Amino acid sequence: xxxxxxxxxxxxxxxxxxxxxxxxxxxxxxxxxxxxxxxxxxxxxxxxxxxxxxxxxxxxxxxxxxxxxxxxxxxxxxxxxxxxxxxxxxxxxxxxxxxxxxxxxxxxxxxxxxxxxxxxxxxxxxxxxxxxxxxxxxxxxxxxxxxxxxxxxxxxxxxxxxxxxxxxxxxxxxxxxxxxxxxxxxxxxxxxxxxxxxxxxxxxxxxxxxxxxxxxxxxxxxxxxxxxxxxxxxxxxxxxxxxxxxxxxxxxxxxxxxxxxxxxxxxxxxxxxxxxxxxxxxxxxxxxxxxxxxxxxxxxxxxxxxxxxxxxxxxxxxxxxxxxxxxxxxxxxxxxxxxxxxx
Numbered sequence: 001x002x003x004x005x006x007x008x009x010x011x012x013x014x015x016x017x018x019x020x021x022x023x024x025x026x027x028x029x030x031x032x033x034x035x036x037x038x039x040x041x042x043x044x045x046x047x048x049x050x051x052x053x054x055x056x057x058x059x060x061x062x063x064x065x066x067x068x069x070x071x072x073x074x075x076x077x078x079x080x081x082x083x084x085x086x087x088x089x090x091x092x093x094x095x096x097x098x099x100x101x102x103x104x105x106x107x108x109x110x111x112x113x114x115x116x117x118x119x120x121x122x123x124x125x126x127x128x129x130x131x132x133x134x135x136x137x138x139x140x141x142x143x144x145x146x147x148x149x150x151x152x153x154x155x156x157x158x159x160x161x162x163x164x165x166x167x168x169x170x171x172x173x174x175x176x177x178x179x180x181x182x183x184x185x186x187x188x189x190x191x192x193x194x195x196x197x198x199x200x201x202x203x204x205x206x207x208x209x210x211x212x213x214x215x216x217x218x219x220x221x222x223x224x225x226x227x228x229x230x231x232x233x234x235x236x237x238x239x240x241x242x243x244x245x246x247x248x249x250x251x252x253x254x255x256x257x258x259x260x261x262x263x264x265x266x267x268x269x270x271x272x273x274x275x276x277x278x279x280x281x282x283x284x285x286x287x288x289x290x291x292x293x294x295x296x297x298x299x300x301x302x303x304x305x306x307x308x309x310x311x312x313x314x315x316x317x318x319x320x321x322x323x324x325x326x327x328x329x330x331x332x333x334x335x336x337x338x339x340x341x342x343x
């Protein structure tokens with residue numbers, strides 16, 4: 001076991017933000033059969049061969065990386081439809097891996113879109129230990145008192161990643177704060193990235209939570225494990241006694257991030273559903289696949305009159321561009337109506 005000598009030589013990615021690893025730890029090389037999702041590991045940056053050259057650190061700030069830097073992240077699984085897929089379960093005997101996300105989700109790349117740069121290549125140096133014990137994200141989770149979830153929810157669902165969910169949630173959170181509501185922002189599923197919920201905080205949200213707070217580097221895990229983590233997330237939101245929760249389901253409900261479980265758990269609290277879609281046909285697909293009728297459709301599908309008219313023709317739902325400020329008055333009126341009718 002190797003003792004840590006100078007913590008300043010380590011780059012703590014944002015999946016470590018729930019931990020106290022900055023106080024010190026040991027590093028021990030473990031055989032592959034002792035690895036598990038959520039394990040904190042130390043890795044060396046071996047190769048940066050494209051435009052992807054940053055890590056998201058504990059504060060959410062992006063830090064430029066250099067070959068030879070040493071990072072701390074967590075073993076996990078990513079299955080992004082538009083960018084890359086990978087898992088620690090595919091790591092070979094050489095124990096070489098990739099940074100699957102800038103937030104420190106680490107594993108072996110299994111596929112990559114030709115539209116994104118090569119991912120950062122890393123080599124395994126060892127697992128993180130404290131007081132003789134292997135440390136995982138779950139070791140640092142704060143348990144919240146069980147409380148019935150009654151908070152009204154503005155739900156954001158997407159047809160895929162990069163469909164405008166976080167941007168739309170940020171706009172809605174800002175308007176809710178302008179209307180003097182106490183707001184909690186939360187991302188219940190997806191792959192770890194702190195800046196998504198931080199952007200909702202920047203828009204004015206009083207509290208923010210995501211699945212990293214419950215010990216998951218991504219929400220690709222066994223369904224029973226996710227349900228336990230989800231219960232804790234909902235208890236976190238309930239503990240704030242907020243007037244309304246702005247909740248994002250990462251990726252799309254059809255992807256293996258357990259978003260369908262989250263939607264089912266909060267459906268009785270949803271007062272308004274915003275579907276962010278890449279195109280009008282994706283709107284129809286989500287509606288049919290999950291029996292969801294959105295209150296609003298936005299995102300790239302609603303960027304033009306052509307898209308809006310096609311959504312109306314195909315789906316018979318209202319669409320408008322939330323980024324266009326001329327639509328803010330009707331957004332505020334709709335938010336006020338739905339929240340007040342819930343009370």
